[in-house]
Amino acid sequence: MSNTSGKTPKLDKLDKGPWPSFVKEIKRAAEKSPMSKDLLGQLELSYEEKIGHWKHGGIVGVFGYGGGVIGRYSDVPDKFPNVAHFHTMRVNMPSAWFYSTEALRKLCDIWEKHGSGLLNMHGSTGDIIFLGTVTDKLEPIFAELTEAGFDLGGSGSDVRTPSCCVGPARCEWACYDTLNLCYDLTMHYQDELHRPAFPYKFKFKCAGCPNDCVASVARADMSIIGTWKDGIQIDNGAVKEYADKGMNIQKDVCGNCPAKCMEWDGSTMAIDNSLCRRCMHCINVMPKALRPGKERGACIMIGSKAPIVEGALLSSVLVPFMKMEPPYEELKDLVEKMHDIWCEEGKNRERIGEFIQRVGLGNFLEAIEVEPSPYMVEHPRDNPYVFYEEYFEEGDEDEGEEEDE
Amino acid sequence: MSQDAKKRVTDIGPPHYEKFLPEMVKKNYGKWLYHEILKPGVMVHVAESGDKLFTVRTGNPRLVSIHTIRDMCTLADKYSNGNLRFTSRNNIEFLLTDEANIDPLIADLKAMGFPVGGIGNAISNIVHTQGWVHCHSAATDASGIVKNVMDALCDKFESMSLPGKLRIALACCLNMCGAVHCSDIAILGVHRRPPRINHGILSNICEIPSVVASCPTAAIRPTTVNGKQSVEVNEDQCMFCANCFTVCPAMTLSDPLNDGVSIWVGGKVSNARHEPMFSKLAVPFIPNNPPYWPEVVETVSKLVELWAANAHKYERMGEWIERIGWPRFFELTGIEFQKEHIDDFKHAGLSFKRSAHLRF
Numbered sequence: 001m002s003n004t005s006g007k008t009p010k011l012d013k014l015d016k017g018p019w020p021s022f023v024k025e026i027k028r029a030a031e032k033s034p035m036s037k038d039l040l041g042q043l044e045l046s047y048e049e050k051i052g053h054w055k056h057g058g059i060v061g062v063f064g065y066g067g068g069v070i071g072r073y074s075d076v077p078d079k080f081p082n083v084a085h086f087h088t089m090r091v092n093m094p095s096a097w098f099y100s101t102e103a104l105r106k107l108c109d110i111w112e113k114h115g116s117g118l119l120n121m122h123g124s125t126g127d128i129i130f131l132g133t134v135t136d137k138l139e140p141i142f143a144e145l146t147e148a149g150f151d152l153g154g155s156g157s158d159v160r161t162p163s164c165c166v167g168p169a170r171c172e173w174a175c176y177d178t179l180n181l182c183y184d185l186t187m188h189y190q191d192e193l194h195r196p197a198f199p200y201k202f203k204f205k206c207a208g209c210p211n212d213c214v215a216s217v218a219r220a221d222m223s224i225i226g227t228w229k230d231g232i233q234i235d236n237g238a239v240k241e242y243a244d245k246g247m248n249i250q251k252d253v254c255g256n257c258p259a260k261c262m263e264w265d266g267s268t269m270a271i272d273n274s275l276c277r278r279c280m281h282c283i284n285v286m287p288k289a290l291r292p293g294k295e296r297g298a299c300i301m302i303g304s305k306a307p308i309v310e311g312a313l314l315s316s317v318l319v320p321f322m323k324m325e326p327p328y329e330e331l332k333d334l335v336e337k338m339h340d341i342w343c344e345e346g347k348n349r350e351r352i353g354e355f356i357q358r359v360g361l362g363n364f365l366e367a368i369e370v371e372p373s374p375y376m377v378e379h380p381r382d383n384p385y386v387f388y389e390e391y392f393e394e395g396d397e398d399e400g401e402e403e404d405e
Numbered sequence: 406m407s408q409d410a411k412k413r414v415t416d417i418g419p420p421h422y423e424k425f426l427p428e429m430v431k432k433n434y435g436k437w438l439y440h441e442i443l444k445p446g447v448m449v450h451v452a453e454s455g456d457k458l459f460t461v462r463t464g465n466p467r468l469v470s471i472h473t474i475r476d477m478c479t480l481a482d483k484y485s486n487g488n489l490r491f492t493s494r495n496n497i498e499f500l501l502t503d504e505a506n507i508d509p510l511i512a513d514l515k516a517m518g519f520p521v522g523g524i525g526n527a528i529s530n531i532v533h534t535q536g537w538v539h540c541h542s543a544a545t546d547a548s549g550i551v552k553n554v555m556d557a558l559c560d561k562f563e564s565m566s567l568p569g570k571l572r573i574a575l576a577c578c579l580n581m582c583g584a585v586h587c588s589d590i591a592i593l594g595v596h597r598r599p600p601r602i603n604h605g606i607l608s609n610i611c612e613i614p615s616v617v618a619s620c621p622t623a624a625i626r627p628t629t630v631n632g633k634q635s636v637e638v639n640e641d642q643c644m645f646c647a648n649c650f651t652v653c654p655a656m657t658l659s660d661p662l663n664d665g666v667s668i669w670v671g672g673k674v675s676n677a678r679h680e681p682m683f684s685k686l687a688v689p690f691i692p693n694n695p696p697y698w699p700e701v702v703e704t705v706s707k708l709v710e711l712w713a714a715n716a717h718k719y720e721r722m723g724e725w726i727e728r729i730g731w732p733r734f735f736e737l738t739g740i741e742f743q744k745e746h747i748d749d750f751k752h753a754g755l756s757f758k759r760s761a762h763l764r765f
């Protein structure tokens with residue numbers, strides 16, 4: 001068969017073209033790693049047969065952790081013995097994915113010594129993904145990682161590795177310090193991150209402004225999205241510069257404002273900030289002229305997830321505005337209450353968003369002691385079937401009045 | 406416990422990010438004033454102090470070898486004081502303080518086969534999952550399709566010719582590890598054959614009550630096959646979500662004849678102008694056709710071209726479709742509207758047209 005002969009005619013077709021090729025990468029790793037060579041062979045087989053050849057199952061990990069390693073086994077180990085065991089390790093990335101070349105080289109050395117030499121920069125949740133090693137190597141890799149200052153990320157029903165956008169490190173729109181919050185949450189929840197004890201996974205994502213460069217609204221159980229309360233800062237001179245350079249301020253900026261709350265008369269930009277929805281459009285197109293306001297914080301949204309199990313959800317508003325300053329006590333108190341009720345009453349494999357759908361947001365709010373607010377809904381209910389919890393009986397009313405006196 | 410185990414360090418978390426921030430970033434942290442896009446893939450951030458930080462962004466296949474990472478380190482040492490970062494869409498960014506280094510860096514990257522772009526009104530990298538490279542539940546390959554689609558659209562990564570931003574994502578099954586469900590274009594692997602049950606091993610490796618409970622449509626019931634405890638699936642009720650397979654490996658959904666790819670359009674996560682939106686179904690099924698997946702590439706390219714030709718400035722795919730309406734979308738794309746396009750899961754009625762606002 002072509003694939004055990006080491007020939008990979010189908011995959012070879014993908015090592016050309018203008019976009020950098022993953023096949024080239026696997027081949028590069030395969031020059032030194034028999035694992036990567038067999039990975040290439042098994043992938044060629046998948047391309048021939050149009051089916052994957054991995055099995056799940058078998059709990060593997062490092063001592064004392066319940067997450068961070070995903071067991072993976074080939075279902076054709078006779079043909080590709082070097083990937084019979086091919087486990088993934090998730091390594092917690094630094095906030096906003098900044099690296100020194102020194103640190104990256106160190107990671108490469110560890111992975112060259114103990115694994116396939118292939119990795120994902122990065123995985124969907126944000127971790128550095130070491131692709132392919134065997135059970136015996138897990139402890140040595142872990143020891144060398146911790147010595148280099150790195151640790152494993154989350155997997156399974158635990159706090160998943162929090163991630164954040166580039167934030168104040170290089171973005172003028174960051175309304176709070178996303179890198180710091182991300183690091184702080186990661187450190188605060190080390191136990192919850194490494195030892196799964198939840199009904200299902202729990203993700204934090206920290207976005208500095210409503211542009212949401214980490215897709216938190218779609219992918220995080222708690223989406224922390226930077227915003228501001230006061231008015232947009234306007235530099236009229238700079239607006240004029242954009243206009244002079246050919247920008248159609250009326251059409252491109254004001255015309256696209258979803259709130260229709262902007263006016264430009266050729267010399268002055270006026271924004272009705274009480275109607276502004278903090279959508280970022282105008283700021284995005286005129287970064288030199290407009291800036292978020294000065295009273296900054298974040299909107300806390302909860303519950304988004306991919307379809308599995310009961311369908312996809314976007315996060316929804318829990319706290320419209322919260323100051324985001326270390327040590328983030330208010331946020332952590334809130335998280336703790338959320339985790340308590342979810343751990344107590346959530347079903348197995350029920351994300352917090354699905355849990356809220358099941359028990360009702362109103363009941364959830366009561367449990368976490370947050371007052372309902374119109375900011376939390378698109379509109380009040382339009383269905384009249386209200387679950388009232390109590391009712392009066394004859395004579396109750398009088399007693400009520402007496403109590404009032 | 407052995408001595409080794411005692412020395413063992415745990416729960417140290419990731420390195421503190423400050424260790425990796427470029428000096429200029431540390432100095433101007435939180436004090437950036439504005440940025441400008443200088444050309445495709447290159448931008449400058451200007452700080453209150455007047456400092457300028459130049460960013461050069463390059464594509465990245467995401468699945469990389471340590472050798473390529475080391476090459477990138479060599480470039481970073483040469484041009485950006487050893488500083489680089491990755492973006493949330495898996496691009497690589499070099500952070501330069503010396504403007505004169507921009508063009509030599511770009512030349513070196515291009516010589517290595519790494520395109521520079523993905524900033525502004527361009528397509529960014531395709532966020533994607535593992536596919537046949539490393540996933541047990543994949544209905545398609547991820548890296549292969551991404552490579553083909555990006556080959557076809559690479560000029561739109563390297564230029565800023567599009568009306569607005571274009572975010573494509575791919576997930577190899579409905580588990581959707583990635584923000585696929587809120588992308589301008591989402592490529593999603595789908596299974597279409599109900600689980601085939603390995604009755605011989607099921608009760609040894611799976612807990613029957615959790616298998617039964619895993620099914621969102623209650624299609625799974627306990628049963629006995631040849632004297633062994635197992636489960637059966639009411640196939641009419643199966644929507645191929647693979648929840649059962651996730652909890653029980655003896656319920657295989659993968660099947661070469663029936664697996665393939667669906668295409669979804671019009672989602673977004675950013676709040677700019679329109680609120681975040683889910684992607685909606687455009688093409689229910691395209692068979693797997695490796696190594697080139699020509700039908701997928703053609704469909705995606707056509708969608709991009711139509712949008713690019715018809716959208717207003719800044720208008721994302723979903724905003725454009727909302728303006729013209731779905732009937733015109735199907736008319737323009739030539740995609741046949743079928744039964745599968747109509748939702749029939751929970752809250753399906755919310756997606757029915759509930760007004761007489763019709764564009765003819």
Ligand code: SF4
Pocket residue numbers: 256257258259260261262271275276277278279280281282283678
């Ligand atoms: S941020 Fe959005 S809503 Fe507010 S003024 Fe600008 S465009 Fe309008």
Ligand code: SF4
Pocket residue numbers: 599600619620621622623624625638642643644645646647648649650658
């Ligand atoms: S694939 Fe989904 S719907 Fe079908 S039997 Fe499994 S859990 Fe039920």
